[in-house]
Amino acid sequence: MAATSLLELDIKKILGKAEELAGIKLPRRVLELTLEPELELLCIRYKRPKEGEVGEPMHPQIHILREIGTGEITAVEIFNPEKL
Numbered sequence: 001m002a003a004t005s006l007l008e009l010d011i012k013k014i015l016g017k018a019e020e021l022a023g024i025k026l027p028r029r030v031l032e033l034t035l036e037p038e039l040e041l042l043c044i045r046y047k048r049p050k051e052g053e054v055g056e057p058m059h060p061q062i063h064i065l066r067e068i069g070t071g072e073i074t075a076v077e078i079f080n081p082e083k084l
Contacts, residue, residue: 014084
């Protein structure tokens with residue numbers, strides 16, 4: 001069953017597992033967390049892009065969004081976060 005509230009999730013544990021599976025280090029300053037229970041999607045926003053962003057799959061459950069031009073990580077989308 002999918003989480004229906006951010007309070008049900010261990011965000012630090014999920015981010016640690018996402019870093020391990022994707023083989024990258026994620027930023028530590030989080031700007032915004034969004035949970036879409038019906039999509040089983042957790043989105044973690046680190047910064048707002050100035051010019052736009054592009055996404056790339058790093059793992060079947062993990063997509064990284066990077067700022068166009070700088071390549072900085074702006075967000076991560078995690079599908080089925082409880083199942084990481």
